[in-house]
Amino acid sequence: MRLRVLLDTHSLGLRLLGGEDELDRTVRGVMTTDLRDPSRYLSGGELVLTGLAWHREPADSEPFVRILAAAGVAGLAAGEAELGSVPDDLIEACARHRLPLFSVVEDVSFASITEHVVRQVSSERAGDLAAVVDRHRRLMTSAGGGPEVVLDLLGSDLDLRAWVLSPTGRQIAGSTLADAGPELSGELAARLAGEHLAAARTGRRGPHRVTLGGSTFSLFPIRQEGRDLRQTVLSDWLLAVEADAGEWPAERLDLLHGVTQLIAVERDRRDAARTVRRRLAQEVLELVQAGAPPAEIAARLRVAAPVLLPGLGTAPHWQLVVARVEWEDGDVPGGPVAQSLLEEMLVDPGAAGPEHSDRIAVAHTGDEAVALVPLPVPDESGDSSATGLHAAELLRLVQEPLSRGLDDDGRLTVGVSAAVHSAEGLRGALEEARHARRVAAARNGRVCAAGHEELASHVLLLPFVPDDVRRAFTARLLDPLREYDRKHRAELIPTLEAFLDCDGSWTRCATRLHLHVNTLRYRVGRIEQLTGRDLARLEDKLDFFLALRMS
Numbered sequence: 001m002r003l004r005v006l007l008d009t010h011s012l013g014l015r016l017l018g019g020e021d022e023l024d025r026t027v028r029g030v031m032t033t034d035l036r037d038p039s040r041y042l043s044g045g046e047l048v049l050t051g052l053a054w055h056r057e058p059a060d061s062e063p064f065v066r067i068l069a070a071a072g073v074a075g076l077a078a079g080e081a082e083l084g085s086v087p088d089d090l091i092e093a094c095a096r097h098r099l100p101l102f103s104v105v106e107d108v109s110f111a112s113i114t115e116h117v118v119r120q121v122s123s124e125r126a127g128d129l130a131a132v133v134d135r136h137r138r139l140m141t142s143a144g145g146g147p148e149v150v151l152d153l154l155g156s157d158l159d160l161r162a163w164v165l166s167p168t169g170r171q172i173a174g175s176t177l178a179d180a181g182p183e184l185s186g187e188l189a190a191r192l193a194g195e196h197l198a199a200a201r202t203g204r205r206g207p208h209r210v211t212l213g214g215s216t217f218s219l220f221p222i223r224q225e226g227r228d229l230r231q232t233v234l235s236d237w238l239l240a241v242e243a244d245a246g247e248w249p250a251e252r253l254d255l256l257h258g259v260t261q262l263i264a265v266e267r268d269r270r271d272a273a274r275t276v277r278r279r280l281a282q283e284v285l286e287l288v289q290a291g292a293p294p295a296e297i298a299a300r301l302r303v304a305a306p307v308l309l310p311g312l313g314t315a316p317h318w319q320l321v322v323a324r325v326e327w328e329d330g331d332v333p334g335g336p337v338a339q340s341l342l343e344e345m346l347v348d349p350g351a352a353g354p355e356h357s358d359r360i361a362v363a364h365t366g367d368e369a370v371a372l373v374p375l376p377v378p379d380e381s382g383d384s385s386a387t388g389l390h391a392a393e394l395l396r397l398v399q400e401p402l403s404r405g406l407d408d409d410g411r412l413t414v415g416v417s418a419a420v421h422s423a424e425g426l427r428g429a430l431e432e433a434r435h436a437r438r439v440a441a442a443r444n445g446r447v448c449a450a451g452h453e454e455l456a457s458h459v460l461l462l463p464f465v466p467d468d469v470r471r472a473f474t475a476r477l478l479d480p481l482r483e484y485d486r487k488h489r490a491e492l493i494p495t496l497e498a499f500l501d502c503d504g505s506w507t508r509c510a511t512r513l514h515l516h517v518n519t520l521r522y523r524v525g526r527i528e529q530l531t532g533r534d535l536a537r538l539e540d541k542l543d544f545f546l547a548l549r550m551s
Helices: 001-007 058-071 088-096 110-143 149-158 187-202 250-273 273-291 294-308 333-344 354-359 391-406 424-441 454-458 467-488 492-501 505-514 515-533 540-550
Strands: 014-018 029-032 046-050 075-079 101-104 162-165 171-174 209-210 217-223 237-241 317-327 361-365 368-375 410-416 447-452
Touching: 001 014, 014 088, 029 110, 046 110, 058 088, 058 447, 075 110, 088 354, 088 447, 101 515, 149 162, 149 171, 149 250, 162 187, 187 217, 187 237, 217 250, 237 250, 250 273, 273 294, 273 361, 273 368, 273 424, 294 515, 317 333, 317 391, 317 424, 317 515, 333 361, 333 391, 333 410, 354 492, 391 410, 391 447, 410 424, 424 454, 447 454, 467 492, 467 515, 467 540, 505 515
Parallel strands: 029 046, 046 075, 075 101, 410 447
Antiparallel strands: 014 101, 162 171, 162 237, 209 217, 217 237, 317 368, 317 410, 361 368
């Protein structure tokens, strides 16, 4: 807004004392101060309000005005309440430095002036930004582009810090301005994604407001309209703005909703670019499931490799990841959601932007999605484990936010295969990933994952034992010990766990439990007496071990 607009608003009680030729200056903000040197709080373009508490003698005016002029403020408004009138020495100093000067009558508060200026400035900035956003929308639609430019505009014109996040909290885009402030931490981004998913599942319209880490954020969904929320909520991006949108006028809210529509254009562009990779994955999956000759599968992989890893000189190794999304009522197909989730989950969490998912091909059928993930060829030592996918790491990255999005009626289970180096290994890798997913499905929780390394363990067998058999088996072995512990506080169960963990070594177990060996022998004897088992026998040790794992 221009300075002269303030004089046209009679309710503000401003009277011009000097600087008639400078009234076309632009006001970008407002600041109230009674400091002798407020320079550290000035960035230029402010209307400075002062009650003149800093004024002790005529010599004080010149340095104060010089500081304001050097900082590039738009104008100075001095209150009359402190001294009765604005001192002549201040009027003269402002004239020397060509700084417009206003007086403020005693019955008008600085708060009223501040509110008016902020409202006017925000409204005009929003109007200017809306025009820029509309122009950028046309550019993005016709020529392609990224959302960073719009986020930069929000930062420079509206002083809003904003980020585009995936449903797992990965940063898709952020401001590129040098003074954009500290980066959004991965932990905070994941928590914001979780809050957004939880709020979206309630059906409330955005923006959703949340306070985390001492800051208030407003979360705007970037959504595909006209579809069941369960089909999109786990794959939608969101716009996180560090501000309380509950205090915004309708014009600014409309502007931010326009920004989300603009970012949705980028999302649509990315999905269109994935079409080729999805088709490649679908063709490979169909060949593998149909039992096609390895030579035919290898030929298809040779087509896929340059698309997924352009410039790669040798054929990569591959891993398969299977995911399944299931809703309790079964009305919504989970395959497309699982497909979008895998495309997001398998991206390096430290990589920003949507293009990093271009190296992942995911197909889906029914409620299941299968990802074909290329891996760098192992080094000369043959070690590729450092670059392979691990189920535990995937689970750590996505479990918290996605669990909130699944609410109480959905479930995601994931299985990860070992790496294979040829087409011959893909069929076995697919079955391995599917078996691992079934192991994950037997566990408790809304989001579960299991890897190939678990398939060589007894853990594979335990989830498939019927519940009634498990309960009867564990009760027969462990209930007598639990009852004895409850009555006598004997700690027989912890002793049994430690004894088995120490492979039956009396010395190591006694040391771990801080017991005398004789005390340990007494407890083990009591366990054997209560259960009728012999912990010197391998079969009885194994039964106790399995009972503890199933309990």
